[in-house]
Amino acid sequence: MSQKKKASSFSLRSLPYDARVAPYVFILPFILIFGIFFAYPIVNAFVMSFQELLPGQITFIGWDNYKQLASDTVFRKACTNSITYTFWTLLLLVPCPLIFATLLNQKALPFRNLYRSILFIPALTSVVVAGITFKLMLSEVDTSLFNSLMHLFGQPSIKWMKRADTGMMAMVMVACWRWTGVNIMYYMAGLQNISEEIYESVDIDGGNAWQKFRYITVPLLKPTTIYVLTISIYGSMAMFIESYMLYEGNKSIANNGLTIVGYLYRKGLQQNNLGYGAAVGVFLLLVVFIVNMAQLNLFGMFRKEEGSK
Amino acid sequence: MTKNHAVVMIAGSSRNRRRASITVSSLFFIGLSIIVLIPFICILVGSFQPGADIVTYGLRLTINPDRFTLDCYRNLFLGENHYFTWFKNSVLVTAIQTVCTLAITSFVAYGFSMYRFKGKNILFALVMFTMMIPFEIILLPLYQQMIQMRLINTYAGIILPFVANSLAIFFFRQYLSGISHDFVDAGRVDGCTEYGIWLRIMVPLMAPSYAAMGIFVGMNSWNNVLWPMIIINSQSKITLPVGLSSLITPYGNNYDLLIAGAVFSVLPIFVLYLFFQKYFISGLTAGGIKG
Known part of the structure; x- marks a missing residue:
């Protein structure tokens, strides 16, 4: 009996060393963390969105949070802001870095590595430092950097963070400042994979720089573009800390700087309405998921994956 | 002519x-x-x-x-303020988070890259899936869960949810796919256990990818604001970006500390960037490696 027990405990102890079991041991940490800190909270987000959570008292209230959300004008404003922000960041952060990377890829350009290094520097700063700096450069006093620029062009000072349009501009500007360099790097990495010979063949055929860009660079960098697009959509729709920093803790006039996550934070943590905040989160999840799926489908990402494997 | x-x-x-x-x-x-x-x-x-x-x-x-x-x-260096407490906390959190994340994600990535096993594709699809979901969506349920797990106001609460960083798993797996299986077989012949092969053979071979990922994870941790801001509620435990952001007030009474502190928080990263630029760039653009 005791011998049997010993044998089984021995085999149990040696079990993880079995080559058939080892792979599962290797991925076990991921499964645990994924289950506890990702899958469970996601399921919980859905559950919470149908509840009213008060300290010590949880009530199931069905679709009430969603019904309220549908007629919530502040939420609508937050959505409009997030979508406008996403629109501008996509417009600026997808094509511009592609063009910059193509220009930086000219072998004959002197100091190209220096430019590359400098353009990347803002990525080293935190949103906090970037936010503080831009907030103070955009200060409404006459002497601030942006107001002196306005004076240079004979324009009066602007209360940058108190207007809806210039406030949006400030948030987009922080994003562009921090991410242009990173996106340039993505594209430059992609450009390394395009062989010189293809460009040379265009030279022989008498094609110009624009044709090279249009018919070789852009199509061959499509996978990179899709990647940049995906992370940009994801990041922009979930933007919050930029607005939190620029507007001193989520407080903007007429909610001009309020984003979807900002609203989630306000409802869930600042006003302790966790159920309602969770409903905002579920909404965001669905939007990000649908937009990214549509985008990946549109660009034929899934078809390509199938073809290559 | x-x-x-x-x-x-x-x-x-x-x-x-x-x-x-x-x-x-x-x-x-x-x-x-x-x-x-x-x-x-x-x-x-x-x-x-x-x-x-x-x-x-x-x-x-x-x-x-x-x-x-x-x-x-x-004022920053000699005045009465919490700045260097925050700084010390940030260094601590960043160091622990980086070491734990690198160890765990490279361990997991090794499993995904060197073995064939049932359910591998589905599990790896889950890794990719987590990369497509913004963390902010689980902010509130995770916060609630942290209260229940008594992880509020602890560094474990800041770090634990992120130690299986899916981007790092993905990156390490890509890197490992370029390493020959012969190393693994040689290790087996020499009587290494599966884990010994990882620790003694693979970890040294992965050194360059550790540098890049270390910078990626470290920078994310050093600059992280939202989650530490929610998890930590005692002054003595908050991290640097959270502390800095708390100095912004409409009255501007702390702006000397704020501005010198902001400069000083970027400085160490700049110095590192000067020396390890290559790793910074490959680390911070890790996701795009596949191209």
Whole structure:
């Protein structure tokens, strides 16, 4: 009996060393963390969105949070802001870095590595430092950097963070400042994979720089573009800390700087309405998921994956 | 003869065009580099004036020479403030988070890359899936869960949910796919256990990817605000970005500490960037490696 027990405990102890079991041991940490800190909270987000959570008292209230959300004008404003922000960041952060990377890829350009290094520097700063700096450069006093620029062009000072349009501009500007360099790097990495010979063949055929860009660079960098697009959509729709920093803790006039996550934070943590905040989160999840799926489908990402494997 | 002449002409005009393109590009990038650096110049210049002037004048490229002072820095280093407590906390959190994340994700990635097993594709699809979901969506349920798990106000609460960083798993797996299986087989022949192979053979082989991922994870941790801000509620435990963000008030009474502190928080990263630029770039652009 005791011998049997010993044998089984021995085999149990040696079990993880079995080559058939080892792979599962290797991925076990991921499964645990994924289950506890990702899958469970996601399921919980859905559950919470149908509840009213008060300290010590949880009530199931069905679709009430969603019904309220549908007629919530502040939420609508937050959505409009997030979508406008996403629109501008996509417009600026997808094509511009592609063009910059193509220009930086000219072998004959002197100091190209220096430019590359400098353009990347803002990525080293935190949103906090970037936010503080831009907030103070955009200060409404006459002497601030942006107001002196306005004076240079004979324009009066602007209360940058108190207007809806210039406030949006400030948030987009922080994003562009921090991410242009990173996106340039993505594209430059992609450009390394395009062989010189293809460009040379265009030279022989008498094609110009624009044709090279249009018919070789852009199509061959499509996978990179899709990647940049995906992370940009994801990041922009979930933007919050930029607005939190620029507007001193989520407080903007007429909610001009309020984003979807900002609203989630306000409802869930600042006003302790966790159920309602969770409903905002579920909404965001669905939007990000649908937009990214549509985008990946549109660009034929899934078809390509199938073809290559 | 005429044909040759034509070739020379084409070559000549294309050389001219190329030279013009280089000049225009140079001017463009000089301009762009200056624009990108302006915020740094502004904050650096601004840190050499009294904190109150920042509220009065905003940030700009010049300061009043009469008002030049090192008070912001004197206040930062010698004044009564929590800055270096925050700094120390951030160093601690960043170090623990980086080491744990690298160890766990490279361990997991090894499993995904070197074995064939049932359910592998589905599990790896889950890794990819987590990369597509913004963390903010689980903010509230995770916060609730942290309260229930008594992880509120602990560094474990900041770190644990992120130690299986899916981007790092993905990156390590990509890196490992370039390493020959012969190493693994040789290890087995020599009597290494599966884990011994990982620790003794693979970990040393993965050194360059550890450098890049270390910077990726470390930077994310060093600059992380939202989650630490929610999890930590005692002054003595908050991290640097959270502390800095708490200094922004409409009254501007802490701006000397804020601005010198902001400069000083970026400084260590800049110095590291000067020496390890290659790793910074490959680390911070990790996701795009597959291209």
